[in-house]
Amino acid sequence: MSEVSGSLPGRPGSHGEGERGDDVTRRERLLARAFVRLADTLAAEFDVVEFLHGLSVDSVEILRAQAASVMLADARGGLRLVASSEERMRVLELFETQSAQGPCLDAYGSGEAIQASAAECQSRWPEFGPRASEAGFQAVCAVPLRAHADVIGALNLFRGNDERFSDAEMEIARAMAQVATIALLQERALRERSMLTEQLQAALRSRVVIEQAKGMLAEHLSATVDEAFQLLNRYARDNNRKLTDVSRDVVDRKLSHEALAGRRGDEPAAIANAPDVSGPGAATAAASSKRRAGEKTAHGTEEKDGKRPGSQPPS
């Protein structure tokens, strides 16, 4: 497998060596941006789940990974997935497998950063390994989120190729985990364990609300849960609201799926007209795949959908 860093024209045939310079510059820029974002959240009132989602997305970009997740320790005795860069069910399941076995659990248990190649994954974690390769992942690393002597969770990164994470990359991952931990714990004076428990329970609860809201939206809009998450995220961002609050409004039916799927004003987008009557049949699949195709242009999606109300396939 070749280099994954997409932005580099590079020098053909140099096997990445010549790209390092550009790569580092680019990474420094990304890293600076990520840390500024982390510092911003120190000042503002912040949403734990959204914050950790941002961290996982940033770390994917900076560390040239394909997916990342953050897991936090639950006082019930396990690790819980709180955020991930990807919402696809299969990937989420893979992350969740790690509550029983995998790099995340090991990093959490030992308090040390670890990494493994595709082959090492198979031999070290017989259940996790095959599922990781099934989902298209090879090299993996995990770094603990440490607060003083306590380990409160772990940041986990997956690559689509088998390139090891360099020492510098591991160092960056540790730094990001460290800053994230501080940000996570700063909201309340976290020297006391009782505060830590309350905080983490709140994060887990937020996550449940978000999943419920994704499910409700997905059903109403005949969309996938991943698409529903993107809508929630976008609406929260556009309206400068917390993801958790928006999700709660959806669950409490204070915010309709029409409002969420529509444009910022009250102009309804085509998706709002998506068939309520739909079963799990062809209309669903068609609406769903159409949206996915549009989604690639990120912000252009709504406009596109909005201009083609007639294109909703009736069946």
Added chain:
Amino acid sequence: MPEEERRARIVSAVARPGGMTRVDELMQRICRYAVDQMSASACTLALVSGAEPLGLAGAGRHASTITEMQFEFGEGPCLDAYASGEPVLLPDLPVDGAARWPVFTAAAAGSGVGAEFCFPLGVGPHTIGVFDLCRDEPGMLSDDHLAEALAAADIARDAVLYLQESPGHPDVATLLEIVGMDRFVVHQASGMIAAQMNKTPSDGLARLRAAAFESGRSIYDIARDVVERRVRFGE
């Protein structure tokens, strides 16, 4: 101790295996269990609606008086845990509570309560009650007791949720042993079912659990079927 094991152990202590257990009886036994196993001087389970307790079960020296007092005064950690949906843990109640709930704290300290720990019974944004543990001695719960308390609160919540869906179920113990509630897909499916039935995600979750129990499949597998649109729950 692994979570599943802990849960199974508590369930076997509070629900009759293979038998019918009424919800009030179950609540009572969970409180008893907490007093015996978590070094609590008192424990209360309160099912709450609005600011009113709908049902109370208690065990221990003060039984449910410490909890009831809070509803009476309109202040206290249980009400805050209910309102916020987050645990309120007070390792030193007389010190930690004095400024936040002066009336309640004075009364509780007068009854000899040194520490209080309140856990909401919550499903997503909805809180249906509070699990309240009191101790005479100040000090934080040990990790083990904290895990026990959270698991006991989960079991109480699940019992209420499930028994509202199918009251008088013949095998509550087996039902309550079903774990896997924490998987994302379960909550996504609960949301989808809520939309299909025009109900709340808590109702959706109860339906999911009932379906899991009736079919003998895991709640997780059925949730997957729902999210992948192989199964619908219409009205």
